[in-house]
Structures are given as structure tokens and as C-alpha cells.
Amino acid sequence: MIRKFFSKFINKMSKSLAIDLGTANTLILTHDGKLINEPSVVAIQENNGSKKVLCVGSEAKKMLGRTPENTYAIRPMRDGVISDFIIAEEMIKHFMRLANSDKGLINPKVIIGVPAGATIVERRAIQDAAKSAGARYVQLVKEPMAAAIGAGLPVSDPMGSMVVDIGGGTTEIAILSLGGIVIAESCRVGGDRMDSAIAEYVKNEFQISIGESTAELIKTRIGAATLPPGAEDKSFIINGFDRVSGAPKRIEIKSSDVVKSIETPLIEICSRIKAVLDQAPPELASDIAESGICLSGGGALIKNIDVFFNSRLGLKFFPADDALMCVVKGAAKILYEMDDLKLESEQ
CATH class of the missing domain: 3.90.640.10 (ATPase, substrate binding domain, subdomain 4)
Known part of the structure; x- marks a missing residue:
């Protein structure tokens, strides 16, 4: 009883943040609807072997390809996972401060989308970076699950749904049913x-x-x-x-x-979509043929991309509403409505 009361008190006194930590952009959605959308770029100045963060996000992106000898702008995320732990930590810390400007007494609970194919080491690096940046608790969710939920697909129903989330570094492809991922693949093309x-x-x-x-x-x-x-x-x-x-x-x-x-990278994504479909049980494949395949992420905004995939694979494709926001919206929904969604516990 005391533990339950204390847990409710902690949640009330702290904010919760849903994060789509992307290779190109980072999106953060707070429990009260505040949105942060910034490029995943950090500008660094190096003097006598020491590094100093000059700026993060939009200001840092303006410096890409324009920096003097001792200054450089880098992306600490590669293929959806952390490539530079220290810089990624600084970036996450900066974005969390923006989202949590009216900070409560207790550090926020955070949920972060990660590629379905991320290794244990890569997942641990993301958790550790978020905790070092000030998160009280870090939950990870596979990006295709978050994208499907954010797109409004019936992932908890006894029927097959399919999502193709085209991000900056990776394309996440998954078939989902009964609250879990049946088949998933991370394609390092985006x-x-x-x-x-x-x-x-x-x-x-x-x-x-x-x-x-x-x-x-x-x-x-x-x-x-x-x-x-x-x-x-x-x-x-x-x-x-x-x-x-x-x-x-x-x-x-x-x-x-x-x-x-861009024909070659799109054909490569097509081949990965087909590879996932070829593994699908007949009943789920039939469901997908009827309902179509949902496209999310920034890549879904490319004009006629649904037409391209349809011409290559002969299936219906449709872009999600607010495609760029699907992962962060889905992550937020998992954070606040986990019991109602009836997801598998591993998510």
C-alpha cells in the first residue's frame, strides 16, 4: 500500500518523456503535449585535446560542412544507434532540458524507440546515455511497434498489420499481431x-x-x-x-x-519488404494483402513513394497521418496506456 502510494507520488511529481532518438532528427513528446523536434547534430570545439559542446540541434546543423579547423559538427547517432556515447549523452541531456524546462522535483521517466535489430550492447548504450542525461527510469520500445501504434494500426487485434518506418539511418519493417511483433527487420537504408x-x-x-x-x-x-x-x-x-x-x-x-x-536505395528497401512478407504465415499475409502496408517516418513524405512500392510489389501502400510523428506518438501511448494496449511484455 505504501509502495503504491509512493509510486503514484513519484509519477505525479515528475514528467514523462517519449523520445524518438533518430539518426537525422530527435523528437520528444512530453506528457502535457509539448513537442521538441531538433536535428540530431552536435557542434564541438576542440582545444588542446579537450572538447567543448558549442551548440546542439538546429544551430549545430547549420554548421555542417562550414566549420573552421578546430570545430566540427557531428551526428552521434548512426543507423539508429549510438556511435559516440559521450556526445550522444550531451545531446540527449540538452533536448531533455528543452522538453523539461519547468522541471519537477524528480527526474523524468523516459521511453525511447530503438531499432528492432539493435543488439543488447546498443540497447544498453541508449539506456545508459539517457540515465546519464538525467532520466529517472528508461524503457525501450522497438521502433516498428511504436510506429504502428502511432499510426493507429490495430496491433492488439487477432489480425496481421504491417508497417514500414523509413527513418534517416534505418528502415524498420515489421508484421504485428496480438500485441507483438511476429517478424521484423532493420534495413540500414534510409x-x-x-x-x-x-x-x-x-x-x-x-x-x-x-x-x-x-x-x-x-x-x-x-x-x-x-x-x-x-x-x-x-x-x-x-x-x-x-x-x-x-x-x-x-x-x-x-x-x-x-x-x-534514389531508385537504388528504394529498390533495396523493396527487397527487404518482400523478404519479410515471404516469411509471413499465410493467414497474416492474407490480412496484409487486404488492409495494405502502412508507411511512416520521414521517408513516407517523399512524393509517390507509395506508388513506387505498389508498382514493384503489387500491394497497397498508404502513408500514415502525421508520418514523421508516428514513433514518438506511439511511444507516448505505450508509456501512458500500456494496460489498454495489451502488448507483449517484451515491448
């Missing part, structure tokens, strides 16, 4: 790989060099997975450097160029 493919295409086709920020801008402004007959072929002017003369150069790039450049 928005970052598409950005690299765009930059490589521009280098080969137009003989100019562009940075990752410009490639990402091209993708978000005029990007498309395919252009149906009669669709508008949008254009965008970009600046880069001529690879021969080294002089600044302006070119016009079109949506059709983006279609060509």
Missing part, C-alpha cells in the same frame, strides 16, 4: 542514404559537388519516388562547385533527376 545518392548523382551528371544539407533540401523540395504520366516535373536551382574548375556553379535540377538518383 533518408541519409537517399541524400548521399542524390549528391552522387549530381556529381556524376552535372560535374558539381554539393553537401549533404543541399542534397536533403533537394529531396524535401522536389523529391519524388516516381513520376506518373502527366505529373509535373518540378525544378529547383542549386549552388555547388564545379569539380573541374573549382568555381561556383548554379544548376537546375528536376524531380525526374531525384527519381533516378
Whole structure:
């Protein structure tokens, strides 16, 4: 009785935070609906072997490719997991402070989405970084489960649902039923790989060099997975450097160029989707054929990506409402409504 009262008191005096700790962006949703959406980038200044954090998030992203000799901007997450523990800890701490500005007496309880294929070591690193950043308790949830719940799929029902969550570093593919993940795969292809493919295409086709920020801008402004007959072929002017003369150069790039450049990473995602479907029991495969496959994450926002996958696999695909928010919304729902969702305990 005393323990139950104390637990309720602790929860009331502290905030709870749901975190989508992504390779490209970190999203945090608080119990009262406050949202933090910042790039997963940290700017570091190094002097005489010591490192100092200059800024985190949007301000740090502006420095990518623009820093002087002793300063650099880095992404401490790679393929959805931590690649630099100390910097990741500083980043999480900064974002938690933003979300928890009116901090209570007790540190927050945190739930974080992790790739389904994350190893025990990778999962432990995320837990330890969050605890070092000030979390009172850290719960991990597999990203495809969180994405499916955030997208509103009936994951607790006795029927098959399928989600493809296309993030910056990874694409999470899963079939779910009866509150658990039946089959899941983490594919280390996502928005970052598409950005690299765009930059490589521009280098080969137009003989100019562009940075990752410009490639990402091209993708978000005029990007498309395919252009149906009669669709508008949008254009965008970009600046880069001529690879021969080294002089600044302006070119016009079109949506059709983006279609060509990102075809290879999209085909790789297609092959992983097919591999997961091939493992599905016949009853679940039948359910998915009828209900379709939900697309979430930033990659789901690429124009006509559902059309591309449909043409390749012959199944219905549909983007989730508010696709970018699915993982963090689903994680928050798990945190606050765990009993109602009837999920398997391992989630």
C-alpha cells in the first residue's frame, strides 16, 4: 500500500518523456503535449585535446560542412544507434532540458524507440546515455511497434498489420499481431542514404559537388519516388562547385533527376519488404494483402513513394497521418496506456 502510494507520488511529481532518438532528427513528446523536434547534430570545439559542446540541434546543423579547423559538427547517432556515447549523452541531456524546462522535483521517466535489430550492447548504450542525461527510469520500445501504434494500426487485434518506418539511418519493417511483433527487420537504408545518392548523382551528371544539407533540401523540395504520366516535373536551382574548375556553379535540377538518383536505395528497401512478407504465415499475409502496408517516418513524405512500392510489389501502400510523428506518438501511448494496449511484455 505504501509502495503504491509512493509510486503514484513519484509519477505525479515528475514528467514523462517519449523520445524518438533518430539518426537525422530527435523528437520528444512530453506528457502535457509539448513537442521538441531538433536535428540530431552536435557542434564541438576542440582545444588542446579537450572538447567543448558549442551548440546542439538546429544551430549545430547549420554548421555542417562550414566549420573552421578546430570545430566540427557531428551526428552521434548512426543507423539508429549510438556511435559516440559521450556526445550522444550531451545531446540527449540538452533536448531533455528543452522538453523539461519547468522541471519537477524528480527526474523524468523516459521511453525511447530503438531499432528492432539493435543488439543488447546498443540497447544498453541508449539506456545508459539517457540515465546519464538525467532520466529517472528508461524503457525501450522497438521502433516498428511504436510506429504502428502511432499510426493507429490495430496491433492488439487477432489480425496481421504491417508497417514500414523509413527513418534517416534505418528502415524498420515489421508484421504485428496480438500485441507483438511476429517478424521484423532493420534495413540500414534510409533518408541519409537517399541524400548521399542524390549528391552522387549530381556529381556524376552535372560535374558539381554539393553537401549533404543541399542534397536533403533537394529531396524535401522536389523529391519524388516516381513520376506518373502527366505529373509535373518540378525544378529547383542549386549552388555547388564545379569539380573541374573549382568555381561556383548554379544548376537546375528536376524531380525526374531525384527519381533516378534514389531508385537504388528504394529498390533495396523493396527487397527487404518482400523478404519479410515471404516469411509471413499465410493467414497474416492474407490480412496484409487486404488492409495494405502502412508507411511512416520521414521517408513516407517523399512524393509517390507509395506508388513506387505498389508498382514493384503489387500491394497497397498508404502513408500514415502525421508520418514523421508516428514513433514518438506511439511511444507516448505505450508509456501512458500500456494496460489498454495489451502488448507483449517484451515491448
